[in-house]
Amino acid sequence: MRKLMVPLGLLVAVSVAGGAAGQGMKPAAGVVDDFVSAGSPAPLPEPLGSALAEIKAEALAVHIAFLASPALEGRGLGERGLDAAAEYAASSLALAGVPPLADAPKEGGALTRYFHPVPLREISGFTGELAIETRRGDEVRRRSFASGVDCLLPGLPPQSVTAPVVFAGYGIREEKLGRDDYAGLDVRGKAVLVLRGVPAGDAWRKPALVARYDAGEPGDRWEAKRETARALGAAAVLAVEGEDFAKDVVARDPPAARFFLPFDAGDEAPPLAHVSPVPARMLLAAAGLDLASGRGAKPCALPGVTVTLRGSGSERLAASRNVIAVLAGSDPKLREEAVILGAHLDHLGRSGDVIYPGADDDASGVSALLEIASAFARLPDRPKRTVVFAFWTGEEDGKLGSRYYVRHPLWPLARTTAYVNLDMIAHPWLPEEIRKLVADTRLPDGDAFFSGVKPADFAEPGLPVDAPDLAAALRWAGPATGMALHLDRCDGTRGGSDYRYFARARVPWIRFFGNFFPAYHEKGDTPGNLDPAQVQRMARLAFATAWRLAER
Numbered sequence: 001m002r003k004l005m006v007p008l009g010l011l012v013a014v015s016v017a018g019g020a021a022g023q024g025m026k027p028a029a030g031v032v033d034d035f036v037s038a039g040s041p042a043p044l045p046e047p048l049g050s051a052l053a054e055i056k057a058e059a060l061a062v063h064i065a066f067l068a069s070p071a072l073e074g075r076g077l078g079e080r081g082l083d084a085a086a087e088y089a090a091s092s093l094a095l096a097g098v099p100p101l102a103d104a105p106k107e108g109g110a111l112t113r114y115f116h117p118v119p120l121r122e123i124s125g126f127t128g129e130l131a132i133e134t135r136r137g138d139e140v141r142r143r144s145f146a147s148g149v150d151c152l153l154p155g156l157p158p159q160s161v162t163a164p165v166v167f168a169g170y171g172i173r174e175e176k177l178g179r180d181d182y183a184g185l186d187v188r189g190k191a192v193l194v195l196r197g198v199p200a201g202d203a204w205r206k207p208a209l210v211a212r213y214d215a216g217e218p219g220d221r222w223e224a225k226r227e228t229a230r231a232l233g234a235a236a237v238l239a240v241e242g243e244d245f246a247k248d249v250v251a252r253d254p255p256a257a258r259f260f261l262p263f264d265a266g267d268e269a270p271p272l273a274h275v276s277p278v279p280a281r282m283l284l285a286a287a288g289l290d291l292a293s294g295r296g297a298k299p300c301a302l303p304g305v306t307v308t309l310r311g312s313g314s315e316r317l318a319a320s321r322n323v324i325a326v327l328a329g330s331d332p333k334l335r336e337e338a339v340i341l342g343a344h345l346d347h348l349g350r351s352g353d354v355i356y357p358g359a360d361d362d363a364s365g366v367s368a369l370l371e372i373a374s375a376f377a378r379l380p381d382r383p384k385r386t387v388v389f390a391f392w393t394g395e396e397d398g399k400l401g402s403r404y405y406v407r408h409p410l411w412p413l414a415r416t417t418a419y420v421n422l423d424m425i426a427h428p429w430l431p432e433e434i435r436k437l438v439a440d441t442r443l444p445d446g447d448a449f450f451s452g453v454k455p456a457d458f459a460e461p462g463l464p465v466d467a468p469d470l471a472a473a474l475r476w477a478g479p480a481t482g483m484a485l486h487l488d489r490c491d492g493t494r495g496g497s498d499y500r501y502f503a504r505a506r507v508p509w510i511r512f513f514g515n516f517f518p519a520y521h522e523k524g525d526t527p528g529n530l531d532p533a534q535v536q537r538m539a540r541l542a543f544a545t546a547w548r549l550a551e552r
Contacts, residue, residue, distance in 0.1 A: 034441075035486055037479070051543075055539050055543060059371055064359055067363035067366060070524060071168070083318070086345055098377050100491065101324045101325060116323070116324045118404045119323055119404075123313045127313065128147040128150040130147070132144075143282065163189060163307065165190065165301075166186070167192075167284065168182055168229075169194070169285060171226065192234045193280070193283055195240050218239075230270055235275070267375040284302070287300055320401065325373060326389070329550065340502075341419075342390040343391060346396055347363075354523055361423070361520065367389065368539035413505050419445070421498050423513055430455060437486060453484045457483055458483070458486075459538060461541075461545075463490075464490075470508055
């Protein structure tokens with residue numbers, strides 16, 4: 001995940017039901033069905049069991065070691081390390097006997113057909129400004145703030161946006177916590193002013209919520225709020241930073257370039273401007289608020305206030321590549337339907353002499369997908385449906401590869417029965433996190449469930465709220481692979497990984513994700529700081545789930 005873009009759906013969405021279980025409290029509806037005990041795994045029928053057993057930690061470790069090696073320089077978008085990773089994935093698929101999906105072009109070497117070109121716009125040399133106009137009766141005040149001083153427009157495509165302003169508090173919608181900062185607020189076509197962080201209270205300090213709304217990296221802490229504003233039709237987002245704006249935001253090394261897909265007016269997220277407290281105070285004053293009172297104030301329109309965001313930069317055409325392979329199904333009719341499995345090849349690249357290896361994010365998912373593809377290829381009898389394997393580019397920069405694929409699918413989305421995503425699967429939950437989840441969801445006999453779970457053998461796959469076929473596949477695959485599960489039913493359209501645009505296209509999806517760890521998005525995300533055996537557990541779970549979906 002790019003420093004300026006957060007993985008949303010990667011987020012472990014811990015269910016919060018308002019406190020620990022108490023006497024006389026009832027569990028939330030359906031909570032029992034969403035917990036799956038591991039039990040003692042029954043032997044899988046052959047040859048499925050043998051194929052599963054061949055997904056080994058040793059092979060996964062080799063893939064991870066190469067993909068996260070200094071030679072690949074962090075696999076940044078537009079950099080040679082990512083090109084090498086794509087060549088490696090294509091070569092591995094070819095050696096495993098997994099053919100490419102594309103029929104053409106055939107020229108350019110044996111691997112060319114594996115590549116799905118993704119056209120990009122590269123923007124560099126950013127400049128911009130935020131102009132504020134306030135009207136009170138006959139009095140008109142105008143003031144401009146240059147990007148890099150009291151505001152920061154990080155890599156906007158060349159554009160100008162003018163809109164009236166509304167104040168949306170923290171800009172959060174969390175149904176499970178009973179908060180909707182947009183309730184009764186019309187933001188369509190408006191610029192939305194949003195405060196940094198989360199509301200007060202222990203319920204908001206859970207790791208998943210902090211990572212989503214109050215992360216250390218400026219881009220990471222705003223992506224979910226930006227997506228919420230986008231879904232409601234906002235024209236722009238004004239992200240209020242803290243008093244340490246110069247050090248915390250402006251002084252960070254700006255990216256030399258940012259990448260965007262070819263322009264599509266119906267799919268662009270609203271531009272986001274980071275603003276210091278100086279313009280924020282000017283904006284809030286229109287409603288008689290300041291930064292302190294705004295934290296407890298009801299969201300509202302800011303009367304007489306209009307802003308203009310202007311961004312400019314040098315633009316050139318660029319390109320990257322997804323890697324796509326396929327194994328045809330065995331049923332003459334059902335082979336026209338496909339299950340797609342995906343993981344992203346890219347990471348953060350390098351900044352000066354610092355390389356961000358991305359071993360967990362997402363060499364772990366790529367390695368698992370390579371071994372899953374090999375396991376499917378070893379099956380003498382293929383599942384009924386076709387299985388497609390996708391290695392995405394540009395996830396850290398806005399899910400660019402998967403987003404472009406959804407716009408231009410190589411397999412029709414109408415005949416795609418499920419998309420299965422693997423991202424950051426190398427770190428397990430901690431015991432205290434599982435205990436808290438069990439307590440918060442008020443699981444009946446939760447102590448028995450907790451006492452029977454080893455953290456390494458626990459996972460929380462995400463899936464849509466109403467997806468009985470996906471839930472059934474997971475309930476089968478968990479015990480079959482010795483994994484206990486909690487099914488996290490959530491809205492994938494704001495998700496933080498490559499399932500986001502499949503969800504928006506109404507393709508059923510499953511998210512496999514492990515846990516955050518201290519070196520997330522840091523140079524310490526190395527092969528030595530993860531356990532390949534954990535990647536093996538998650539890979540086997542994903543393989544069994546995908547097989548069940550393709551075979552049903």
